[in-house]
Amino acid sequence: MMGRRQFLFGATGMAVAVAGCTTTPRAAFVAVPRPALPDAALMYAAIADEQFPVPAARIDLIDPKYYRQVVKDPTGEKPGTIVVDTPRRFLYLVQEDGHAIRYGVGIGRDGFAWGGRARIQYKRKWPKWTPPSEMIDRQPELEKYRHGMSPGLDNPLGARALYIFEDGKDTLYRLHGNMDARSIGRAVSSGCVRLLFQDVIDLYERVPDGTSILVLQTDAGGQNA
Template sequence: MLQGCLSQSVGSYFGASNVDRTTTGSIAGQAVPMAGPSASGGMVPQISIDPGITNSKDMYAAVFDNGISLPAVPYKDMDQRFVRRIVPNITGELPGTIVVDTANRYLYLVQPGNEAIRYGVGVGKEGFAWQGRAVIQYKKEWPVWTPPAEMVARKPELQKYANGMEPGAMNPLGARAMYIFKDGRDTLFRIHGSPEWKSIGTQASSGCIRLINQDVIDLFNRVRPGSPIVVL
């Protein structure tokens, strides 16, 4: 499978990767769970209802989008930590901010009410690192993927895509891309979709932050150009 982009795992203030801090998912059409005692004796926060955060069968169903068909994701085979859900905001950032926790393979989109939408992500292999604060400069539906020259040098078989690979279900940038700029300059890092759902939760790419296509479509619809992003 083709690999898109340029990131690596770094330290995180969110804790160990095997800790799932989810209180509960939000199920559309069902009652909102009331706050109740946690195992530690504190109160588990009430979690909101969101039409984009329903059950996995619906969230990861097949999609026909802009004339392109995306297959359903076998969500039962996924690591359930990486299923899209609403969680308490543990990032300390303001609503509208994207926070990428590369160590634990999560992307948070901070919401009002001290909550966040959390998505599972795949990150870049060792040697393709970027971290810091930046903004989403712009975003694209069904982007054309053009491998950078250094990638073509490493993988000569990509020469045929030197002028760009047309959008499609197998395009490495997936269904959507969000372009990360810092101080007005392109970092060359992206948040983008991927046809490789098994890569979520791993260091599998040549960089960038990848999401399942169904998740990146949901994120894309929530994020505006100029939104702040923090990559840890």
């Protein structure tokens, strides 16, 4: 586990554009007492009462260190802050008692294109996804989604998306759901920060609009990832 450290951040824009489709009410930050989380089989079980029923996650394909769990907070950030440790593929939600909920994440190539402090401007359940023109140029088969791909299990944003803005401007950087368990803990393909559907649903319920987020793009030695 890393201690409190200073990090250097990248500051370039991303090449992934997405669009939301529903509004969500503002919620309060939810602190979780220890021990807080059920075992992995319960955490990652199927969710039947969603707009699109979510199948159980294939956690047998994931290193157990990436399962959602409560750990000692390594970030030193204020409670309620989200911290994405890009090199280690972890996302932390800082709690009140010196601990944090840690989620395993997958990082797309574009996930290394932005870092720093920002806010979750808003959140969406089962969002629409709109590929940017540059992506359509590279993959003409995406032309049919130029005006947006309908929500669903196969939508690249999955069950939830959290939209990150810096100084009031859209970074085009998202935290979002992902069906492919094999991508957790890895940097693959395009995209932003991906969580299993069960994890992004859990995170979505714990944080309000306006939540502070810190994205780290360097390792413990200060080297760029």
